[in-house]
Amino acid sequence: MKTPRSRVFFYVGFVVGTLVLHLFLRQIWYETSRTLPQTYSGDKHTDDQHQTVEEGNIWKKERSALFNLQHPHHTGEDSSMADDLYKNVRILCWVMTAPQNLEKKAQHVKSTWSRHCNVLVFMSSLDNPDFPAVGLNTAEGRDQLYWKTIRAFHYVYEHHGHEADWFLKADDDTYVIVDNLRLVLANHTPDEPIYFGRRFKPYTKQGYMSGGAGYVLSKEALRRFVAGFKSKLCTHTTSVEDLAMGQCMEKVGVQAGDSRDTSHRETFHPFVPEQHLTAKFPKSFWYWSYCYYPIAEGPNCCSDVSVSFHYIDSLHMYLLEYYTYHLRAFGYTYRYQPPVPKVNIIEKSVPLDDTEGQKDFASQVKVKGNGDDVSSVDKKENADQPPAAGSSVDKQ
């Protein structure tokens, strides 16, 4: 039988040991929580009207397509202009992919830029109702590219022709900034027979659009494409998809548009940003003779409101997403200010009655002169900030 003294020692030792262990664990936990980045918990401040959208609430899956439920927003931002364009310039994005690339590549497209499309369809050679992806009943490979493209455009015309105004083709290694695509398209209507992309000049009279950089057809252009195949005016001329597309467009009278910004900088890019911004392409490189418009190297290569980049692997998808939609310089006044587009309101189901809808747009969307729209204060009706103060501010 233990003496009371040894029992006391036992209890004291136990308490001391527990205390030491507790302090030790606290130290470890404290250090870890300080040096690891904390997960984003969302801005709880209630005066912000917009919340970050949860991944699961973004799409409605139906008929192997994804229908956007809510234009993604960022906490603390005013995206009223982007929202207006989202409603009025409806874009269906179809992404060229393959069964073996769904998880490797297409998944990252789905997690990043394609969330800004109104409708999204992944085109593959095999059906995959879960992803979802549409099976086009072709084989895979470079020689199948034009067949897949022909079938894909026919598919979206038949199944989704009424659900969008513009139809974008992109690869699963193209990164597209859909908000900026809407800016390019905003001053045009879907009844115009026109298409946009990175314009190349050889082999065709009016040029054709680079496949990898992505290109977008108006609804009328798509209608004529489908009609062209029906009447045999357009056929499978070559497996070089973008060239073949350009030849058909020319035959059916669809205009090759100029997608450059108001400072004549290109918006669709056939390579990665690093190459356009920093590489010195050798003069013998095909790129020099292909570009329809004069090539600028260095920072002038690329518009501030660029639309696409190509050869983007999964890491660079997230990098571009981070640069475009996340990382910014606080308070920075950009050098280039694109003019606000005059949004064309199509007569279709608008939730507001006509007069109210007209009034909203008239007050919010004004056509400004080239590049001098510095003050963003006057056009935002729901600006919840006081006008910027301080000696460094310049109001125009």
Place this chain on the structure above:
Amino acid sequence: MTEEDHHHHHHVKAPSKEELRSLSDTEMQKLSKQIEVYCVIMVQPKLLTHWAAALDTWSKHCDKSGVYTSENSKAFDAIDLNEKDNWTRLRKALKHAFDNAGDLRWFFVAQPTTFAIIENLKYLLLTKDPSEPFYLGKLMKSGELEYVAYDGGIVLSYEALKRLVHVFEDKDKCPEHVGALWRLNEDKQLAMCLKYTGVFAENGEDIHGKGVFNSQSIYTLIKDSMNNNPTNVLEGCCSDMAVTFNGMSPNQMQVMMFGVYRLRPFGHDFHDVLAFYPPEGSDND
């Protein structure tokens, strides 16, 4: 000075929207003048392409820069402190910066392998008083010592630098020449000296508590996040208002320049309370 400072916690957070909105016009005017930053850039000829990149990119956004080199280079002008030892050179650079600060009250110390977004640094510090001792960046811990990682960039308020320059005179607390046996990296040496003056390292964070100073490249951070948070890669990664990244190539720094100061989605605005303007004679921002 006692160790009771006004901010005895270990992090410095960016101001909230409420905090910013509560400021009057005159207060905002005063703060926008006070927030000017003196960049202390510690270069070496062996890092020439990074030196060139720093000059051509982020450092143009500093209000004033001191470029301090380990040895003279024909390529660029710099203040040659004629000092090969890293710690001694850093001390000399900081003393020089302090003496030449003029009206500037905030000091940002970086190497050219670091990329900094000075506007976001200003946002972080906007409501902080530089006559208080601030020493912040990416907080690290080595045993008992808490210090700011050099490669994530080191921020010092005027008061902190003033105390530091003063303790430089003390050969016991803050010796200039440290024997090889006791030698620590410069950032740890700095922390030890500052500790003697009652200045403690703090972690710089955004309003959500995410660190804004990074000692790794954005590529590494995204890759790690793709492995650790595959369904929420960017949410689990980096702050929208990040101040620094480290270890990128000069070309990658040009891409970051484009990504920060130019590339953006049309129709999304932030209405920040303060406006910063592009520097003169630059075409990549």
